[in-house]
Amino acid sequence: MNEAVTAEKIRCDACPVMCYIADGRAGACDRYANHAGVLVRLDPLTVLQSGAVAVPFLDGQQDDWDGDVIKGNRPFITAVGAGTTYPDYKPAPFIVSQAVEGVDMVTVVTEGIFSYCGVKVKIDTDRHIGAERAYVRVDGEAIGHVMTGEYGSSMLSLGGVLHLTGGSKKEGRVTCDALMRLCNREAVEVSIDDGAVVILQAGQAPVINGVPEKLMRVGCGSATIGMFAKQWVGHVDEVVVVDDHITGVLSEHQAGKLLDVAPTGIKMKGRRSTPGRYFQVAHPGTGWGGTDVDDPLTILNPFDAKVAWPGLRMLMVSTTGEQWAYYELDAGLVPRAVEAPAVIRASAERIAENCEPSVCSVLFMGGAGGSLRAGVTTNPVRLTQSVKAALTRVSCGGAQAYVWPGGGITVMADVMAMPLNSFGYVPTPALVAPIEFTLRLSDYAALGGHLDHVQPVEAVMGAAVRRVEPGEGRDPQDARNFPWGR
Known part of the structure; x- marks a missing residue:
């Protein structure tokens, strides 16, 4: 290294790179800089003023130590900076x-x-x-x-x-x-x-x-049946909750059996697991319930004519309630989309309401x-x-x-x-x-x-420290805003 060049730079030993940093500039990491010949840290030491979020603590009503060695009701020196x-x-x-x-x-x-x-x-x-x-x-x-x-x-x-x-x-x-x-x-x-x-x-x-x-699913198709089955009884004859993992079918599901839901003659594609639970009804995708289908009827085979009946009411819904459709079987036992009663619309909204x-x-x-x-x-x-x-x-x-x-x-x-x-x-x-x-x-x-x-x-609790609440954003007066070149 040329001596003239070395004289106007300082050596940083904060990491194995060992940068030579010129006055007014930062090292390769943007964390340390040469300020008038002194190596300075660009981010200030950060102190948490309250640990109420990051470190749970008691409200003082109990004197016994609860094992919390940090004790969030005091300033806590973090390693930030x-x-x-x-x-x-x-x-x-x-x-x-x-x-x-x-x-x-x-x-x-x-x-x-x-x-x-x-x-x-x-x-x-x-x-x-x-x-x-x-x-x-x-x-x-x-x-x-x-x-x-x-x-x-x-x-x-x-x-x-x-x-x-x-x-x-x-x-x-x-x-x-x-x-x-x-x-x-x-x-x-x-x-x-x-x-x-x-x-x-x-x-x-x-x-x-x-x-x-927007929404995280409320559960798999089977779990959704279990959660909402009682709300559907009397308003609809069949419900299919479309899910890439486990698609649920109300009339076959244990929840449906306990509520005396009659068989409907529905025939599902995919692999039957246990009653009312089906795997692989479609391929994974970004459509209904994480499948690759945009039309939920594609996961159905024709209804059993010995069991189904014209006018059978069927709700098909995704695990987030964001996609749903209401059908009635025509004289040929083919599902036809019709306007849904208000109670059915409300049930789809209830599923969405229960999604985080x-x-x-x-x-x-x-x-x-x-x-x-x-x-x-x-x-x-x-x-x-x-x-x-x-x-x-x-x-x-x-x-x-x-x-x-x-x-x-x-x-x-x-x-x-x-x-x-x-x-x-x-x-x-x-x-x-x-x-x-x-x-x-x-x-x-x-x-x-x-x-x-x-x-x-x-x-260490001087004016140079940055005081924040846990998870709080960066102070706009932070030293990183110094107008030094990079």
Whole structure:
């Protein structure tokens, strides 16, 4: 490096890239900058003013400790804006002590650099968006895949070390960018191989092939029959709830039997499971009940002439109540669409009323290891043991983190419970995410913590900190708005 060039730049050691940063400019990560020769963090340290959302707590009516080591009725120092220890062996940026109801507590905060990380995306929809194991792509690059579907939702697994560092440079960059935007609650458009184009955004309805999804299904077709059968008796002779998974038929269903609904001679396509429950009545799709049909009559075979009768009343409805049609059989026992009575229209609306709004949920998932744990203790395995023994509570940006069983510290947190823009990146590529460890001071000493770096909470609660409610948006006076070049 030329000495003249080196003299006007400073070296950043926040990540393995080790940028030389000119005055007035930020490093490759956009997180650290050179301000008049001083390395500064662009995001301020963030403090949660109240943990009422991210950290449940008692209202003071009970004096006994309930196991909540964070105690959400006090300011909580998050790791957002704290900085990082990686890749060096050094104590975490902030190790903060605070007395809580006479108990000395310590919160260790650091922004972890996560190469082993990704997101799990839950999409509330009965539309078919892609086959299980199909690649999910952004800008043509594979960033994840479709997972096993859950009740009323499609699931995606995005990111992971193989996409971040195991493929091409472009794949890594695209994956990292998509993950960061999703975790920071921004919209990301993905395409699924041989499937749909979906716009994902945490806390917002998914947009599938250009159409915003509205409702999450009330249940499968069989469950819908069970929930609403009593409301149909006396007003209709047959009900078919169209569903890609389990299509329900009222007259054959146990609910219909208990209500003395007479046989109708209906004949369904697909594979009969148990009475009133049918699989594979159509192919998966974006039509009625997550099938590929726009005309529900296509899933019926001709009625049994020995049982059915002219004038038989039949309602066909989807699992969200958004699609429905009312028919009566003519003299040839062919269903003909007719105007529905008000009570039938109301029953379809009742199904829709019982459906929850469709939304995308984004859960950050990462493995905390390496020098991150060394920043907490001189004997890193003891931190893992303390977490598994429930002596240490793990949070991400103040949000409760679920710690997976088994080895290591693998955490998962809802990005909607974290302060907005809690995530950054480094050009490894890897995500930068906040993580906090909270425990009793005595337990911290026992696991070999960096006691000589503990500082009281008052020492870090100056004017420079950003105070937010859990999940609150970024402060418009945030330091990221400084007019520095990039």
